Amino acid sequence: MRCDSRLSGVLHVLLHMAEHDGPSTSETLARAMETNPVVIRRVMAGLREAGYVRSEKGHGGGWSIVCDLSAVTLRDIYDALDQPSLLAIGNRSAEPECLVEQAVNRALGKVFDEAEALLLERFGAVTLQMLSDDFHKSMRARRKSTHSKGVHGHDA
Amino acid sequence: MRCDSRLSGVLHVLLHMAEHDGPSTSETLARAMETNPVVIRRVMAGLREAGYVRSEKGHGGGWSIVCDLSAVTLRDIYDALDQPSLLAIGNRSAEPECLVEQAVNRALGKVFDEAEALLLERFGAVTLQMLSDDFHKSMRARRKSTHSKGVHGHDA
């Protein structure tokens, strides 16, 4: 995989949690994400601080969603993971002395800012509930044609 | 620096070449870019293949621009450097079996595609000539207030 996929991964985890009654353990979530439980705890820490999920220790513990899915957008989730940047390219240096480079930075910077703004705006327009609805729709569509065994194809 | 800055760097180099009569050596360009001559040759290779610049070996050799600055856009330059992706984030996997992840991918993918399209479109609207004009404008503005010593502040 060439791109940072924390956002994609976290959304996947959240939707799985939403489908599951009671808390999900890091262990379980890690299996669905094909990663390590510690990685799950690490990325979920940001969401907990932001108040979207909650974690409980001990017997019967694990992670639960504690927000209204229709009130939280992808933008909120993105903000809660402190990802460095949305764009893979950028200016060579922030404040160059060279006038040539300043001209380049002005032109590129304007474009980069527009693109970032677009991404954030679009993320802000999609709620977790919409993702969940879309998932349920595709689930129903699939049920019609095949006998589904579970959410994952591989955990039959 | 956290982002890939090949595009920014190459544009810087091109504008310097445009200001310079006759070919510029990789050595010279590398000094302006604060990097190694081999790096210059490497990234310029793509531009040469695309026909925007030309390189000559031997005495008096080096790099020259062989295109009309007002006919080449940042998009053209971007295409000539084979940069992998414009966005720093992406989907966890391209074609997941998991229906939950498919729903996530659909939503994110749409947004990513829009953002990429916007970037490319904006790049396509800016020519090298525009960058050069902007540089000359800022050059003139600076001349009015200080005695400029050269294009770079540091190569006085």
Added chain:
DNA sequence: ATCTCATGTAATGTTATTAGTTACATTCAG
């Protein structure tokens, strides 16, 4: 001709970042 200056390019080294793992402390239900 040959010497020097330049590019072309493969191979290698270096550094930074990210993901993954281990280890151990902490907390809580039973």
Added chain:
DNA sequence: CTGAATGTAACTAATAACATTACATGAGAT
């Protein structure tokens, strides 16, 4: 008290971007 869970620091591994070295090739100067 025991066992199951998270919290977190420290360490390791994998990857990618960038820089460097080394050497081959080509072109002009003498």
